[in-house]
Amino acid sequence: QKEVEQDPGPLSVPEGAIVSLNCTYSNSAFQYFMWYRQYSRKGPELLMYTYSSGNKEDGRFTAQVDKSSKYISLFIRDSQPSDSATYLCAMSGSGANSKLTFGKGITLSVRP
Amino acid sequence: GAVVSQHPSWVICKSGTSVKIECRSLDFQATTMFWYRQFPKQSLMLMATSNEGSKATYEQGVEKDKFLINHASLTLSTLTVTSAHPEDSSFYICSASDPASGRYNEQFFGPGTRLTVL
Numbered sequence: 304q305k306e307v308e309q310d311p312g313p314l315s316v317p318e319g320a321i322v323s324l325n326c327t328y329s330n331s332a333f334q335y336f337m338w339y340r341q342y343s344r345k346g347p348e349l350l351m352y353t354y355s356s357g358n359k360e361d362g363r364f365t366a367q368v369d370k371s372s373k374y375i376s377l378f379i380r381d382s383q384p385s386d387s388a389t390y391l392c393a394m395s396g397s398g399a400n401s402k403l404t405f406g407k408g409i410t411l412s413v414r415p
Numbered sequence: 416g417a418v419v420s421q422h423p424s425w426v427i428c429k430s431g432t433s434v435k436i437e438c439r440s441l442d443f444q445a446t447t448m449f450w451y452r453q454f455p456k457q458s459l460m461l462m463a464t465s466n467e468g469s470k471a472t473y474e475q476g477v478e479k480d481k482f483l484i485n486h487a488s489l490t491l492s493t494l495t496v497t498s499a500h501p502e503d504s505s506f507y508i509c510s511a512s513d514p515a516s517g518r519y520n521e522q523f524f525g526p527g528t529r530l531t532v533l
Contacts, residue, residue: 335520339524344506344529346421346510346526347459347508349521349522349523352518352521391458391459401520402449402461402464403449403520403522405459407457407458408457408458410456
């Protein structure tokens with residue numbers, strides 16, 4: 304079993320749809336949970352950063368972490384064509400400069 | 416947010432030659448930098464963790480003699496792919512941690528370098 308599993312996709316939705324992206328993990332030591340967005344041929348950029356369980360909202364984006372189920376989600380409301388990209392979940396332990404473990408990524412396409 | 420640059424953005428080289436990729440933190444000092452490799456439609460695979468002034472820590476399966484990492488200053492780390500072969504063709508991405516960011520373990524990524532070995 305991989306440490307981080309992410310739905311492989313790809314995912315195609317119409318503009319305005321609500322998108323739900325999910326990752327599961329097996330390492331209970333993970334404490335920090337992140338979602339990155341990566342456009343084609345570019346480096347990843349941080350979208351959401353959360354510590355431990357709970358919800359965090361930033362504009363149209365909401366990140367949820369359920370440590371008891373080892374499950375994290377990213378919701379995108381009112382999706383736009385500009386949201387079309389690859390989304391990667393990432394997580395790390397609590398040590399200083401702990402390495403990030405990434406999910407495989409899911410490619411989202413938002414149709415106008 | 417903190418900015419990380421990479422140079423070159425793309426490079427094509429002949430098999431057997433060496434290629435150096437630079438990673439710079441432009442507006443912060445990075446004591447730790449990370450080097451990743453990403454194949455098409457795959458996730459980022461960590462190759463090594465680079466700490467300023469000390470030897471890099473390589474992930475299992477990554478040849479340290481083939482992928483030379485130097486982190487000589489707080490703003491610059493370099494990755495040299497020695498005796499490159501076609502199978503080394505990939506997208507190489509660096510990231511850096513900013514101790515002043517206030518976010519534990521947050522990494523800022525560079526734009527990546529696409530290496531093609533002929």
